Amino acid sequence: xxxxxxxxxxxxxxxxxxxxxxxxxxxxxxxxxxxxxxxxxxxxxxxxxxxxxxxxxxxxxxxxxxxxxxxxxxxxxxxxxxxxxxxxxxxxxxxxxxxxxxxxxxxxxxxxxxxxxxxxxxxxxxxxxxxxxxxxxxxxxxxxxxxxxxxxxxxxxxxxxxxxxxxxxxxxxxxxxxxxxxxxxxxxxxxxxxxxxxxxxxxxxxxxxxxxxxxxxxxxxxxxxxxxxxxxxxxxxxxxxxxxxxxxxxxxxxxxxxxxxxxxxxxxxxxxxxxxxxxxxxxxxxxxxxxxxxxxxxxxxxxxxxxxxxxxxxxxxxxxxxxxxxxxxxxxxxxxxxxxxxxxxxxxxxxxxxxxxxxxxxxxxxxxxxxxxxxxxxxxxxxxxxxxxxxxxxxxxxxxxxxxxxx
Amino acid sequence: xxxxxxxxxxxxxxxxxxxxxxxxxxxxxxxxxxxxxxxxxxxxxxxxxxxxxxxxxxxxxxxxxxxxxxxxxxxxxxxxxxxxxxxxxxxxxxxxxxxxxxxxxxxxxxxxxxxxxxxxxxxxxxxxxxxxxxxxxxxxxxxxxxxxxxxxx
Numbered sequence: 001x002x003x004x005x006x007x008x009x010x011x012x013x014x015x016x017x018x019x020x021x022x023x024x025x026x027x028x029x030x031x032x033x034x035x036x037x038x039x040x041x042x043x044x045x046x047x048x049x050x051x052x053x054x055x056x057x058x059x060x061x062x063x064x065x066x067x068x069x070x071x072x073x074x075x076x077x078x079x080x081x082x083x084x085x086x087x088x089x090x091x092x093x094x095x096x097x098x099x100x101x102x103x104x105x106x107x108x109x110x111x112x113x114x115x116x117x118x119x120x121x122x123x124x125x126x127x128x129x130x131x132x133x134x135x136x137x138x139x140x141x142x143x144x145x146x147x148x149x150x151x152x153x154x155x156x157x158x159x160x161x162x163x164x165x166x167x168x169x170x171x172x173x174x175x176x177x178x179x180x181x182x183x184x185x186x187x188x189x190x191x192x193x194x195x196x197x198x199x200x201x202x203x204x205x206x207x208x209x210x211x212x213x214x215x216x217x218x219x220x221x222x223x224x225x226x227x228x229x230x231x232x233x234x235x236x237x238x239x240x241x242x243x244x245x246x247x248x249x250x251x252x253x254x255x256x257x258x259x260x261x262x263x264x265x266x267x268x269x270x271x272x273x274x275x276x277x278x279x280x281x282x283x284x285x286x287x288x289x290x291x292x293x294x295x296x297x298x299x300x301x302x303x304x305x306x307x308x309x310x311x312x313x314x315x316x317x318x319x320x321x322x323x324x325x326x327x328x329x330x331x332x333x334x335x336x337x338x339x340x341x342x343x344x345x346x347x348x349x350x351x352x353x354x355x356x357x358x359x360x361x362x363x364x365x366x367x368x369x370x371x372x373x374x375x376x377x378x379x380x381x382x383x384x385x386x387x388x389x390x391x392x393x394x395x396x397x398x399x400x401x402x403x404x405x406x407x
Numbered sequence: 408x409x410x411x412x413x414x415x416x417x418x419x420x421x422x423x424x425x426x427x428x429x430x431x432x433x434x435x436x437x438x439x440x441x442x443x444x445x446x447x448x449x450x451x452x453x454x455x456x457x458x459x460x461x462x463x464x465x466x467x468x469x470x471x472x473x474x475x476x477x478x479x480x481x482x483x484x485x486x487x488x489x490x491x492x493x494x495x496x497x498x499x500x501x502x503x504x505x506x507x508x509x510x511x512x513x514x515x516x517x518x519x520x521x522x523x524x525x526x527x528x529x530x531x532x533x534x535x536x537x538x539x540x541x542x543x544x545x546x547x548x549x550x551x552x553x554x555x556x557x558x559x560x
Binding site: 030032033037058059060061062063064066067078079082085087129132133144145148149150166167173300326348402403406 | 434435436437438440441442444445449450463475476478480481482488510512513514515516533534535536538551
């Protein structure tokens with residue numbers, strides 16, 4: 001890979017473009033209001049058309065995977081929250097499922113239902129942030145206000161169930177942090193009631209909006225073949241007409257018991273991806289309603305004192321419970337040796353977690369297969385021969401989270 | 408004004424004007440940036456404090472909100488943006504990562520943005536709530552109002 005000079009702003013490449021002028025190399029980001037964080041793109045422009053595009057990543061590299069090697073298994077959950085910061089519970093879920101698979105643990109049905117509820121709420125809030133910011137970038141500022149209003153409702157629910165707005169660390173190996181409170185279930189019921197109307201509101205603002213349509217239809221076309229070859233997943237893939245959703249094709253946490261449709265669109269452009277996300281929001285509400293209606297009773301954690309701390313009451317009467325408690329909070333539990341890969345469907349696509357254990361109380365290696373990183377690879381294919389201004393729409397609908405990409 | 412007379416010192420007037428029209432740079436890094444956006448939306452509405460004008464160009468902004476973790480690779484860029492902002496300028500370090508490195512004590516992250524730019528207000532939290540950001544803004548406003556025409560360098 002050839003190196004790029006630091007701080008390149010505008011340079012001439014020396015090549016002649018299709019319009020007779022010279023190709024210019026310009027620098028887009030990492031500080032740019034429409035790159036969704038700190039993405040940097042080196043773009044070769046012919047007039048105003050993009051001829052080459054190279055993403056430069058790593059401006060948000062946090063060393064999350066390395067950090068997890070220094071943390072005990074139960075501590076690792078807090079770090080998974082922070083790589084894809086728009087969908088923390090889904091990251092928790094991938095990690096928790098991987099650890100549980102290595103340990104051979106099955107969580108109780110109520111925990112599974114709560115995990116599905118939190119995953120779908122997160123998918124909704126992630127799509128809401130996407131729609132708000134993408135709308136803002138293409139000139140629809142009111143979208144941001146509407147979308148963040150509903151996002152705040154979801155964050156209030158997060159706060160009610162886990163005590164924290166964004167980085168909930170709610171889903172943990174062995175179950176979930178705590179049972180849902182009655183108030184949470186009330187809030188969820190109200191939310192399921194109101195959300196379809198809000199989605200109608202967004203559609204009324206955008207779906208037939210001439211500016212939105214002219215900025216997205218026919219922009220950033222991604223053929224299904226390219227999407228598959230380059231490994232795109234999530235709304236990027238489904239927006240190209242491929243019905244691939246891990247919730248359906250490789251079900252986890254009891255997704256096989258819910259009735260929902262996979263949102264696809266044959267338009268293959270930015271508008272198609274927008275339609276897919278709108279449809280997914282409606283389907284998420286459907287899943288939430290089903291999960292709430294048939295929420296099973298019972299415990300929310302596995303009954304394993306080697307993995308989860310004993311209830312507080314037991315500590316006062318049982319010496320054994322005190323020992324378990326002490327062991328768990330000093331050394332932690334150990335996971336049998338082996339390696340495992342588990343993938344879940346996040347708002348952006350396949351969010352995978354690979355874990356290698358050497359049998360100790362800390363992971364040997366943790367690797368995330370993040371959807372943002374892989375989806376970024378199709379950017380050049382989509383942006384080629386489009387105007388520079390259209391790149392904003394294309395980056396927007398790719399919905400990359402740079403924290404997820406750089407980790 | 409009609410026939411009324413208003414007397415004040417020039418320093419107070421300038422401080423009042425500056426404090427109530429802080430324009431932040433539109434500069435988001437990580438998780439905290441999402442809460443920074445949330446602060447700008449209708450729920451808590453930063454416009455009530457005169458700071459809704461997030462400027463895309465550092466040349467037009469007075470305040471840099473360092474919202475999120477600063478990696479070693481991002482640090483020189485952050486400093487460049489800070490240098491491009493005209494005086495007088497202020498910095499809010501939003502969240503645990505920007506203030507101290509937070510839970511990430513490793514090779515990749517700058518352990519506190521105050522190693523490269525002077526910070527006026529630190530906000531704890533991971534990420535802080537939008538209300539915390541507003542509180543920091545109000546603390547900064549009081550400080551600016553007390554500074555007068557020439558802020559101490």
